[in-house]
Amino acid sequence: MAVEIEMRARFTKEAHDQLVARLKADGEDLGRDDKHIYFYVFPDRLLKVTDNTAAGTAKITLKGSKIGQGTAFAETEFAIAPADVPAAVKVFNALGFETTMHEAFNFRHNFRFDGVEIAVKWSEAWGYHAEFEILLDDGAADADRVEAAAKITNVAAELGVSLMTEQELADFTAAFEAAEKERKQEAPLIR
C-alpha cells in the first residue's frame, strides 16, 4: 500500500489560467487526464471507482482516510477494464453503499513541477481546483512525510497558490455532502 501526501487548493478561473500558463511554461506537461469518478464516502474511508476517460483505463481505489482528515492517504488500488466500471458500481451499490455514493466528472490536466505532481481540475462541486501530490512508499518515515508536505507547501507558494487547511477541507466536504442529500429530492409533476 502506497502513501499519498496530498494537499488541495480552490481558486478562480483567472487564477486557474495563470497557474496553467506558469505550469506550461516552467513545468512538465503530463497531458489531459479527464475522469468520471464514483465516490463512496464512509466516515473514515473513501472508496472510488474511476473511469479514466481520457486515458482509456479504469481502477478501483480505497483510501484509508477521507479529505479533511490529514494530508497522508494510505491507498490501495487495482486496475479494472473500463467496460467493467458499470458492473463495479452495480456491485458496490448492491452491497448497500448506494446511499453513500455520488459521481462526478473531473476535467483534469496533469503537470509535474519541481518533483510535485499537480493535477489542475474542474468539477461541479469543487469548481477550479488543484491537487498537489507526492507519492511515498508504504514504509516512509514520519520525517519523509513531513518533508513531502513541506515540499508541496513550498511549491504551492512558488506558484502563488494558497493551499486549503484541513479545517477548510473538512468544512467544504461536509457542506457538499449535505447539499448532495438535499439535491436528490424533487417535487412531483403534473402532466
Add this chain to the structure above:
Amino acid sequence: MSTTPATANLIDLAAQGRLPLHQCMDHTTIAWIAGNQPDLPPAPRRTLRHTSQSLIKRAGVPPAWMADPRLYTSLHGVRHGMRTAALAAVLAEANGLDDADTATAIVAAAIHDCQRRHDKDDQGHGDRAAVWLAANADTVWGHFDITATPFRIVQAAAAVRLHDVPYTAFSTDDRSDHARAEHIVDVVKAADALDRYRLPKLKWWPDVRRVRQLAFDQFRSLAFDLVVISEKAQLAGASSPEAVRFALAEKGLV
C-alpha cells in the same frame, strides 16, 4: 437515446436530408462546428449579477420534465436549455432588465423546449410547454429556489409559447401576449436563436433578421464558445449539466 444511426453523423445526415427524429451530437459534427468558427469579435466581458449566476447554475432541469426522455441529451435537450438560459441572462442584463424580469426570462428559457416530442419541426411545442409550465409553476420556480407569482407565470408562459412563432407570423393574440411581456419574449427568442450554432448546417446558424434584439451580434462569439466547449465536454464523458456548467465557468459567467 439517439435515433441517429451509430455510424452516421449529423453533418452528413443533414446534407442528405435524412436527420432522424432524435438527434444527438457526435465527434464529427462538433469538429465541423469548431472548424467553421465565424470571424466574430469577442463578446464584451460581463460579470453577471449574483442572482443571475445562481439561477443559471440551476437551469439544468430534471429529465422527468421532458415530454420524451430521449430528448434530454439531444440537440433540443437540457444542454440547449441551459445555454439558452445563460444567454437569456446575458441579454437581459445587457438590456437593463431588473432581477425579477431577468429571472422570468431565465426560467422560460430553461424549459422552453421541454415538451418537444422530437428534434425536427415539432409544431406546437411552444404552446404545449407554456401549458405545462402553468400547470407546474410551483415546481419549476421552486427548482430555481424562487417564488412563482401569477404575473410572472403569465409572462414566462408567453415567452415559452411564442419562442417558436416567427415575429412575421404573429396573430392578433400573439401580438397581445407579446405586448404583455415584450422584453422577456424578445430576450428568450434571441437567446434561443443564439444557440443555433449547435445545428449541423451553416444556413441554420443564428440570423439577426429573425430576432428583435439590438445586443444580438455582441454575444455571437460567446454563444459559439458555449456550444463548442459544452458539446465537447459532454462527448468527453461529462453529464449534460456538468458539461454546460463547465462551459459557463470557462466563459466566466458563473
